[in-house]
Amino acid sequence: MKKQTSLIALLLLALLAPVAGQTPPPSPTTQPAPQQKTRDESDEDVVKITSNLVQFDAVVTDKKGQLITDLRPEDFEVFVGGKRQEITNFSYVSAETGTVTSAPPAAKTADKSAPPVPPARLRPSQVRRTIALVVDDLGTSWESTAHVRQALKKFVDEQMQAGDLVAIMRTSAGMGALQQFTSDKAMLYRAIERVRWYPSGRSGVSAFGPIQADPFANSGIPEPSGGRSTDNATAEAELDEFRADLFSVGTLGALNFIVRGMSELPGRKSVVMFSDGFKIMSRRDNTLSNRVIDSLRRLADLANRASVVVYTVDARGLPVLGFTAEDNLSGRSTQQLADLRSQRSNDYFDTQSGLQMLAAETGGLFLHDTNDLGGAVRRVLDDQKGYYLIGYRPDASLFETVKGRRQFNSYQVKVKRPGLHVRYRSGFMGITDEEAKPVRRTRSEQLIGALSSPLASGDLRLRLTSLFGGDSAGNGYVTSLVHVDMSDVKFNEEADGWQKAVIDVFALTFGEEGQVIDQVNRTETVRARGEALDIIRQDGLVYTMRVPVKKPGAYQLRIAVRDASTEKLGAANQFIDVPNLKKNRLALSGIIMQSTNFASTAAAAEDKPQDSSGSPAVRRFRLGEELDYYFNIYNARLDAATSRPQLQTQMRLFREGKEVYVGTPTPYEVGKQQADMKILASGARIRLNSGLQPGDYVLQVIVTDLLAPAKERTASQWIDFEVVK
Secondary structure, eight states: OOOHHHHHHHHHHHHOOOOOSOOOOOOOOOOOOOOOOOOOOOOSOSOEEOSSOEEEEEEEEOTTSOBOOOOOGGGEEEEETTEEEOEEEEEEEEOOOTTOOOOOOOOTTSOTTSOOOOOOOOOGGGOOEEEEEEEOGGGOOHHHHHHHHHHHHHIIIIIOOTTEEEEEEETTSGGGGSOOOBSOHHHHHHHHHTOOOOTTSSOOSSSSOOOOOOTTTTSSOOOOSSIIIIIHHHHHHHHHHHHHHHHHHHHHHHHHHHHHHHTTOOSEEEEEEEESOOOSEETTTTEEOHHHHHHHHHHHHHHHHTTEEEEEEETTOSOOOSOOTTOOOTTOOHHHHHHHHHHHHHHHHHHHHHHHHHHHHTTOOEEOSOSOHHHHHHHHHHHTTEEEEEEEOOOGGGGOEETTEEOEEEEEEEESSTTOEEEEOOEEESOOHHHHSOOOOSHHHHHHHHHTOSSOEESSOEEEEEEEEEOTTSOEEEEEEEEEOGGGSOOEEOTTSOEEEEEEEEEEEEOTTSOEEEEEEEEEEEEEOHHHHHHHHHHOEEEEEEEEESSOEEEEEEEEEEETTTOOEEEEEEEEEEOOGGGOOOEEOOOEEEEHHHHHHHHHOSSSOOOGGGSTTTOEEETTOEEEEEEEEESOOBOTTTOOBOEEEEEEEEETTEEEEEOOOEEOOOOTTOOOTTEEEEEEEEEOOTTSOSEEEEEEEEEEETTSOGGGSEEEEEEEEEEEO
């Protein structure tokens, strides 16, 4: 671990050349933006299971499916294990998004080459809904996958709202698939592109495989005596059931991981899973699958404790259960045809049973027999608009063991007003939230647990900045800065008067398919005393990592830091899009941003205290302060006569997703020291005038190549920062 200033200096030299000949844009100013009216935040957890209070959520609708919001405690009756409970806590929570409405579809005449609006980074208090859209590619056919992709695109284009924190995941992708929950539609589109049919899963090309020709029909060859019809057929059926069970357990295990990661996220939390379904019972011997049922019950209990509602959507829509042109029915008797038709119908309803049970156990909806999957998602969103919180004081017997095992306590909720339907969670295991919380004792368990969090979290404050860069040969890399706030780290005094802190660093870089591209797992020792110790505590430390990337695409860095003395943890993650520089299309590097004062102080002396807030790793700037930003331009077209590019650069500023300043497009001037025309250095200096409001901002740079074809003319890049008084 090195000093922050030296690491940043090295990064600037490695990533960006000095900026020369650039005209600074005018200082941005703006008037205060109008505040949107939203609902008051509830500071209560949705689901609580303690020895003093059990609280759960319930949704009440009328015959038309409309939410009922005016009920009182006396309108409900709650039973647990058949015993009526006295309601002690009661409220209705409206999750409406106030004046925020969904964005309309993009106009067909819109300029597709126009730079996208950069996303606003949501604070926990701004999140209204947290939605995980899960594609069960382990159990979804090729035919169904195409319809699911359409529904996902419709959600992002038309149904996603401001205040939504969304992730699109696949059950086959493992830990790398637990992507950062984001409001960035560009990242969600990339996730949709990765939703593909999984050939090795439990579903084939279509919802129902075509009936094959009977190999013994009209062949004159007698069937094997006793083999095909008994032993072999039974063994084959058992093997198929075992394989289906394994993939079903894999699906539920992936959901378990996703729900666990959502446990600390804000907002009304829901999982919407698209699947061709899974069975929970075998018709062959009329028995339940213990593997699947056990996995499902564990998942339901985890989802209930995490306040996550699971909605399931049958991705097959409204399928044809009769015979189709793909089926080969030659040589079949009337009875055989009836049996085949019955088997197909039974398979359809049997595979719906798992989806139905999962939704019912967590208080969600099972949506099926509709070809409008986008409409099914809309029903889910409508169902999320409000819910009742009902609480009671539990009897101690609910947490007692029976034959060494904790019992499952089932709810029964009734609404006295006639004509209404109430939907609620199935119940809970007799374990308190404190007991159910996983105990991570070892270094590895603690770091991996922190690493699995979808958002930045923990007691140690981290700031992660990942930046794309490339060389003239078209090779790309990602450089990451991790700022660790050392004021939260414990230093222990040693015998010689030095102070020592030990921190563990564990980082993983994932590729688009969830595979690990690179990892860092190290323990660092920091020793200092006197003024040097004060500098470290004030400025923090910056850990740098550089990962070569062989392929373009979306990459994800996850990092966890642990104080070895106190076992405090911090975690952060970020996605970064790496373009293909070898296509010779216009592209931009990541943006380095720092205050002018920080740069001058760092150049003057590295061993003197300085305010690190204006560094590229922290990016926290004060009103009235000047700041510099730098970036590289790749693959600009050159004029045949002058061998010079014809570029325009422009800067835009956004606050909480709203444009507050637009700079004038400025002709790019090649610096005198610019030797490599494949990589052009650019940047500018701006002043944060007092007219700006404190808060979170995004700076976007747009470069237009006037010599390039229209579809390849524009490239943009953005970086977020904070403005304080």
